[in-house]
Each structure stands twice: as structure tokens, then as C-alpha cells.
Amino acid sequence: MARLPPRTGLQAVLNGILRTSKLHFVSVDENNRRDGAGASLVREAIEIAQRSQADLFYGHFEANGPGLERFYRELGLTLHPTGAELDFSAIFGNPGGPSPMPSERFFTSQFRRSAHSPRPRIGQRTSMISSSAMRAAWRSSSRAAR
Secondary structure, three states: OOOOOOOOHHHHHHHHHHHEEEEOOOOOOHHHOOOOHHHHHHHHHHHHHHHOOOOEEEEEEEOOOOOHHHHHHHOOOEEOOOOOOOOOHHHHOOOOOOOOOOOEEEEEEEOOOOOOOOOOOOOOOOOOOOHHHHHHHHHHHHHHHO
């Protein structure tokens, strides 16, 4: 990823918001687990982030959650050590990034773009995923699993 000139204040924050996409949580009812619904939701979130021209997709999970490490690894996401911060310096132009709680791990997927790829502008739709889009993805994955 090309190095950007340092940015400060609001400009740095807006730049980071437009170039990252965070998955805040995925929850699948216990009766529907192990049928691909969760994986379909995460894959859809990744695709939306890519279409929205994000440079980085990330999220976190409880490190002691049963099966979560394997779940995110099998989706091709990069797993970071428990408690490790993410470095957004290539995105924000300044050092820094989110810090997890001590028992959490980040996962990331970085999208490669050429230096000439257009960037979203302030006011353009970013990679926020509506709950209706997530429900639609879940319904689609549920039908496919039947």
C-alpha cells in the first residue's frame, strides 16, 4: 500500500473512516450454527467492504470463544495476537489504530489497490452494512443450506 502524507485531526479521522470497514459483530442462533449462515454473513460483509472501496476490513472476537479462531481463519482472514493493537498508519497517515480488550483478537483482510484507484469522497456511501442487508444475506444463506 502506498504511503500517504501525514494527516492530522479531522482529516485523518475522515480518511480512516472512508478507507476501513469494521464488522462489529456476527450472531447466529444456536439452532442455525454449523450450517454456513455465519460464514455467509461474514463473506457478504467482506464483499460489501470491497465494493465500497475500503482498504481494510477488520473486526475482533473473544480469544477464548470456542471455535472462533478456526472460523475466522477458514474464511481467509489474518488473525492477530490476543490483545495486539492494529496499526492504521498506512491508512490514516499517522501512527495509531484500535486497541482490543486484553482478551480479544483482531482479524483483518487488506484489499490491494493501485495508487490510481478512485477513493470514496465525503458524502459518498461508505461500507456501513444495514441490518436489512444482513438479514437478506442470512435468509439467502439459510435457503442455500436447506
